Structure formats: C-alpha cells, structure tokens
Amino acid sequence: MSPRRPCPVCTREIAVVGGRFARHDPPGRRTVLELVSCPGSRRIAPMMAPAERLFDPEEPPFPGQQPLF
DSSP, X not given: OOOEEEOTTTOOEEEEEXXXXXXXXXXXXXXXXXXXXXXXXXXXXXOOXXXXXXXXXTSOOOTTOOOOO
C-alpha cells in the first residue's frame, strides 16, 4: 500500500508512487465524456520529514562503554 498525501492542487488524499503523486481525476462529477486528469497528477511529491534517529553516530560513546569487537 502506498502512502497517501494531499494533492497540492485539489487537496484530495492521493497515493505517492515513486516520489510522484499518482494520476487522479479532479474532485466532483465529470460533465463531459473526456477523461481529464487533475493538474496535480504525476507532480513530484515533497519529501516527508526525515525519521528521528535512535542515536547520533557523531556522538561519542557513554563513559565506560566498551566496544563490541
């Protein structure tokens, strides 16, 4: 299942696949028989906030901590 984010154009919750919003129709009913995609379709999705780190690799080990190997 792909993560969903709001489209910057129509604000619908859209799946993000490969860093881009999936192709989708604009909200509302169609009045013509043509298939029309939302202008936000296939746009590059902004990156999400990076995950928090469990530890800082630059921080020295705790005093008295011995290396594992």
